[in-house]
Amino acid sequence: MTTIIDQLAPADEAELSEILTAASGDRQPLRILGGGTRTETAHIAGTPLDVSAISGVVTYEPGEMTLIARAGTPLPEIEAMLEAEGQSLAFEPPDLRGVLGGRGIPTIGGAIAANASGPRRIRTGACRDHLLGLRFVDGPGRILRNGGRVMKNVTGLDLSRLLCGSHGTLGVLTEVAIKTLPHAQARATLGFHGIDELRALGIFSKALATPYEVSGAAFLDGTAWLRIEGLPPQVEYRQQRLLEMFGAHDIQTLDGAATRELWRGLRDVAHFAGDLPLWRILVKPTDAAAIVARLHDLGGQVSLDWGGGLIWYCGPGEASSLRQIAPHATLVRRGGVPGPAFPPEAPAITRLSQELRRRFDPAGILNPGLMDS
Template identity: 50%
Template sequence: MTLTTEADLAEAIVAANGPLRVQGGGTRDIGAPVDGAELSTRGLTGVTLYEPGALTLVARAGTPLSEIETLLAAEGQRLAFEPGDMRALLGTKGASTIGGVIATNASGPRRIQVGAARDFCLGVRFVDGQGQVLKNGGRVMKNVTGYDLVKLMTGSWGTLGVLTEVSLKVLAIPETEATLVCEGQSAETAVTSMAAALGSPFDVTGAAQMNGQTMIRLEGLEQSVAYRAKALQDGVLNGFDVVEGAASAALWSDLRDVTPFAGKDGAVWRISVKPSDGPALVRELGTMSPDAIYDWGGGLVWLRVADEGDAGAQMIRDDLSHIGGHATLIRASAATRASVPVFHPEPAPIAALTQGLRAKFDPRGILNPGLMGA
């Protein structure tokens, strides 16, 4: 069901007599399949406050992301955490919503410099599993006093409550950008190059290897970007060429949206490891014939493998148990997602805390049950 007011949404949750499949625009079909009645926030639309001078925006959860980006761009501003468009990768339709972005903590390559969506979320309003309207920074229900509601809701995938409104910090769009590109580096050499660039004083806002290209992004005032690019070329990035403007932006939008894997068969994993461990992990998974993209200096690995059996879940997570890190199954068939833990299994103490939070916010267990695991 699609509802247009927070009060209607609260009534629908109170009246629910079974599981609810909470959705925004339905573009991020990730997690174990949920068997329940659809509860959509698409009808909760509209920007309720925008103060460019204060770098602050408040919008209802169902507001399309594209609408917000257009509004911000008209004032020379943006969502600096760079949320991706997963439709091509996941084969989904519809329009991404700002509530879905925050509920999934959707963050792109710039996260390595500025942080994730949760770092830009200033406040939330949501309806919990009992139909209570809760909010950050104002009157808070007694049973949630002491919780950081913003941090809890950002990345909770609709399992603790249904977002109805979010408050965000926005930032100015820089004057220009440029990307230093080198063709043909091995993964190990690319990680070394990326680490050197990120360890430099030149304010790198992206470091990745994709389609055989090692890429280092710089943003800011035109003269500053030109100076920093030359300094990197003359120092730690010998052999790198400069790509500017729209061509540079296209490289990073492709990385953000994992475009190289769109339209190709197979399961897709998102693996977080120590950057120096990324290439070695991919080598150890060689029997799976993985196709890899390295982001965040190599600390984030997008991996495409055959969607057969457990899609490599046991092998990947066994390796991670030795080196540290976690893996999320971003794309696979419904059957695979139903049989394999999509989100990385939590250690027992963390799992107990998670279950306690869900029992507090959704005691009936009706909000996206099973989507993130038991």
Template identity: 45%
Template sequence: MNDFLPKTEEAAASIIREHAAAGRALAICGGNTRSGLGNSVPTKDRLRSTGLTGIVSYNPGEMVMTARAGTPLAEVEAALAENGQMLAFEPMDHRPVMGTSGEPTIGGVFAANVSGPRRFVAGAARDSLLGIRFVNGRGEIVKAGGRVMKNVTGLDLVKLLAGSHGTLGLLTEVTFRVPPRPKTEETMVISGLNDAEAAAAMASAMAQPVEVTGAAHLPLTVTFKFLGGKLAEGGATALRIEGLPASVEARAEKLASAMSGFGTVARLADPESRQLWHEIRDVLPYADETMRPVWRISVAPTIGHQLVAALRLEAGVDAFYDWQGGLVWMRMEADAEAQLIRRFIKALGGGHATLIRATEPARAAISAFQPQPEAVAQLSARVKEKFDPAGILNQGKMG
């Protein structure tokens, strides 16, 4: 593998132009922490953003940061923590579950639209993204968006690049919102619910006027993996509340009372609560140093447990739930079973299934991303042709 690590946008543009002229495939990546995501397509050359580093602009009072795409995510989060701010979308770290190394970058977070447990109330990564600079497949430097939401010039282009996985260009700079970090948090844990009961409990919690910012169900097959085995036995349904201490205390009391009808309720204070949600975010139960297939499935919150129950009758699966049940993390015991999973998703009303981890032969044989409807696929192909007419960028990463 030939690695290119340009220090400037102009150098990156030159590399892309040379590859486009020669029709030579080019892998686009940041810290390479999601290197196994997508279909397996061998590429000799790799263009990395890790030479483009540094926080360009950050005024905490404006709650906006601009950083070069290769800036380590840890550096960004450290600067935000010093000023009591955060990335609201709570990006997961793919390294444990995918068995990769490297250092996550802020550009990679937006290129993959990475989001964590707070996603269902705070939005995805793309919802925090205000502006970008990138180099397209023609080797042209493009700027879109601005520092405030009122500047909507090129806003659709900003949304388009977020989650494009480097198929449309190399992100070189990103501007994004950074809201205040909650002063504290607390998690209600309901013990012993089955998947259907947990779905009902989470729906009830979301209807309460207490601002729940995390809702996950951890069945008994995975509960022992969290908090060093100290979480509730027999399954745990976790509900997070964040904010100022007095407010969190009052809302936690109200939520605990409302949830008592579903089962025994325990309360986790910060920092145990924070640790639990980090472990949920990073899919700790399936960070098992194997290549057993892991799927990330997005469906309606009321459908997740029905999907898992149906699949258990047909294949060996293990699963847990985030986003009030709308995000299913599923590990297969043997085969990826892509056709079976997607057939059941369609039968239950639709959704998206992305293959996060699998062996190279499996990734070469099936579509890692949810197949698009024909009209959407045709539109995506036209967009790809405009941005990358030579078709050299991140082959195998198209959804």
């Protein structure tokens, strides 16, 4: 290794391609940086590759619910642009800076690479469900396209979904096409105070089986929260029906502004800022109660999102105990915990994933080890 480069910062896709071709030739590992908000990549031994200059909205067609943007485009810029047209990214990408201690500004490419999905996942799906297509550069520097810019597209293999959530290990994203949605004209929240996780899960199952399109179901500090959204009369109606269903006593209702505020905090897991290890655990919602009980035994705190399908655990539990309790646990903030951050997978899945990585990145230069394989 003779090359000594502190940081690579391509100005455009073509330059990025050249850099990757050269790095593949030299087998020089790279650590991909978008907005630089995700500190969990810090342990990767690789030359930083800053792609934030590959930025800018290419097209935005509100009447087609379609946005095409270069991967380094800051999320706040996109959100403001959509807001002006009464639309939003329905998957509510969380801003984890507060939790991860990262600085910088989140980018759309980073959100897609991490498949970052907020509380509305239970209603409108995950980040990957809003992705229409993308451009990316693979390890050897090939500029590649998959999908497109239209709502329905089954032409060829769906590599867009594969790249979404691959954390840059299959290719460096340069441009993404995503579906935008009209955002709700009205919103409200119901709060059920002084209850435990078990009761909260019962409330979630009941509420999510109604046709009232509950778009958030989270639990924090002894309170279960349900969010409803829609046209103003719809929200009023849905709120009324839910209040009747649960027996109106002791249910707090929040208006639109308070609802926005509350769910932004829940989305960003603001309540678990700090230094302790933070785990993100995916479960079948009805399994959550038993798992939460065992997590409490380890010490630390728990909150729920996605109707119980997502458990956040912030506490001192050992990785081995965590994985025993919940096989789908990912370490989001290390807090000193060593070892793999991603949950172990079945041998066949690991084999297929590794073989796929070898095809996209034969020299193994893209965020090596980030996904623990």
